[in-house]
Amino acid sequence: MPGRRMMRGPVRLAVLWVAVAVLAACVATPREAVTLRVLASSELADMAPLLADLRAETGVELVLDLQGTVDASSALTSGDYRYDLAWLSSDRYFQLGLRRSGYTGPNPLRTTTMLSSVAVGVTRATAQRLHGDGGSVSWADLADQAAAGELRFAMGDSRHTGDGLAALVGVATAAAGTGRALRLEDVTCDRVRGFLTGRQLTADTSPRLIDDFVAHRGELDALVTYESVLLSLNDSGRLAEPLEIIYPADGTVQSDYPLLLFDPAKRAAYDRVVEWLRSAPVQQRIMEQTWRRSIDPDVPRPARLQVAAGNALYFPDEPDVIDRLLANYDAVAARPSAHVIFLLDFSGSMRGRRAAMLRQAFADLAGAGDPAFVRFHQGERFTVIRFGGRVLEEREFTVGTSADLAVLDDLVATESYDSHTAVWSTVDHAYDLAATITAAEGHPPVSVVLITDGISNTGLTADDFLRSHPAADPTVPLFAIRLGDADTAELTRVATATGGRIIDADRDSLLAALKEIRGCS
């Protein structure tokens, strides 16, 4: 016992001396150890191995709190910065949040660290189908296939993840087709609904999305996320067959992974981190280990990163636009699409040119034309009524197979016309039908679309209709598409009373008008 005690003293002494020596060495080096708390995008979990080296080489330890980028941005926007830094795939949502909040203070210091664009990874079979005509693939192609039930994909939740929101903005911008950043008036939910029909799986964070995708890969055709995440997944050995990466030709959204400084007192450590991350050897390793692209033009790209990631898509800078987009996104998720009752005037005057227009418009909606954002999508329900002096034919459709759409084709192709036009009796009938539909399970919203070229000459008058539907049910708007000689004043009066409106249409605009009113309200 006493002997052991004797040995302890020297050990203690030795430890003390070592401590003194280490302390001395620490004081002598300028690189003191610092720990920084960082709010980071969830996909940056893959930086962990590099961060160990960062710590070893600079003395700065980054402790990442991982969240979906949109969630992280909202947490920062609240102004209560509990973090020293933020490291986000993009600070665009954060900037939008500052705009929304009316914040007038200085911006946090930002430094771009690496790059990746949101792309679409597809199975080989899907790639072959999409590239069928040999051309490039657009968001329009993807939306078209999704609406037709031929593209089932996984995508991050746009309310929580940066890639999910970027993809939603991408689809909506491409659908608006203005070639500029989305404005409020460009955001209509019918344009994203078709695309979102194909979204079979979603998640709040990137790692979760990948795990779920891998677990359900047999039921899915595609995965929408960052190029870097797709390439890493291909490398991981978790997929039997790698995904082919598609950069939609109508534009992609690039992320530049800024490191943002929130606590100015941590500037020296921030500078060390930034200098290390941006150095050529580290940029090289970032590319090799995470497949994010270097911000340094002189660092050679591995072969798989030598492909161009497509054109940029202008990203909106108005918070209202994003809010409306997300509101539509919620509406699509929460509610069934509107059940539209189409009332097609089959009186004699429609014969010929006007009937041909009608058929063309319906063929396009059924997906016969060029790939489009607006077409009947899987599960969508609608009713078509042909009328003359009375209801000639009435049919309800639920889009499932191409056979269903063939029946629709036959219906509008009918060459049998009536000599009378009972506009308001037919509208009255449609409103009775609407009441039945609205009362059904899920209370789907209903709208009535009347396409006519004539003046009502039999049955109820407009006033009769308005009397029997006092202040007509405001939840069922009537949209009157006027062709040729129809009575503008009367149509306007009734449409307005129902919360709908009148739209003049000619050959080019009939389809546009139909697209416009097949909204999500």
Next chain:
Amino acid sequence: MTSTPPVDDANRADGPPVEEPLFEVQRPFYLRRRFLHAFIPPFALTVVGLVALLVSGLLVMVEPVPAPVVTLEGKMGTNADFFDDEQVQAILLRHHLRVHVTNMGSIEAATTNLDSIDFVFPSGEYAVKLLTQRLADEGRPRFTPLRPFVSSIVLATYRDYAKTLEEGGLAEPHPGQGVDPLYYDLDIEAFIGLFDSKTSWNQLRDGRPGPDNGNQVLAQTTDMCRSNGGAAYLALAAFVVRGAPTTDQEVIALADEIAPLLRAQGEPVSNPEIYFNEEGRGKVSIIILYEHQYLAHQLRRRLDHRELDTDKVLLYPDVGLQTGPEFVPLTLNGQRLGELFATVPELRERATQLGFRVLDGSDGELARYLTEQGVPVPDPDIETKVTLPRTDLLTKMIKAVGECRGVG
């Protein structure tokens, strides 16, 4: 301790004669094995520790610091390129100065906190005026500002885009450049007209080979609320559309008229240097830059013994806008740094090598250097020069068009 005498093999082996044991027992404590067992390890470590201390101390001492190096804090936009340059840093270090840069938009630099900042180096007149006004308002001591060099506002793009503009009759290569011209003159009025007619690149291309891009033809910029480059393009576009406004009413009307052109890009570009990357096309098709940024890129290629980057080309608007960065000292140390620009020729030489047009009367220095390095010399045909509106009017216009929050 007293009841347990030190155990020693020699002691035990020897008999107990009267004198000798005394000698044995009284062997100096520092030679006793037990003491040595206990003492040597910590002692060795102590020596190691002391040596480590000495060496690290010596290392600090042998650093070449005959006079103390003063670190200056500077805030600036694109001029950070100058102080980030290793050769500039080496020159400054020889004069015992080190510069720590905070890089942000020039307007931001001029309008945010200046505590413990030694100098601000905004990229152009507008931000300089904002800063000068602010310093006067705050009653700060005045030091001598300096305009060491100038640069021009240019539209940087990629070859196929420039070609499409050329085929559309909007751009024309500077004379004498051969098959792959790097510099074009741009009919800026017609260019802005393309935006007004909502023309996309695909429409302008009209089936000819070129970029497959459905975006409207426009120039992207950094945030006009924060950076001089964005604000300068606003001033240029306004001047082209109506001439410089002189009254509040004109500002409002003009802001309404040109807001769509400036805002159609949506979010402004926060990392303009991305243009020089292969990935640049994934972010911008045309971006507003300073001429020196482009020339520095080409010069860097040549100094690395590489070919010129012929995929990247410049469009010089025929309504020209030169920007004069101004070095504004806020402290004596800042002033000292400013004086080096005037007294150290190496600094001016290096500025030239970084693509700046140095203002010291030696016109043509940049052209000479470019030629020497095998970089073609731009020869823009500028018809008119932009007149900037009064600072307060430009501020109003920026705020109206950019819907700026806070600064600016």
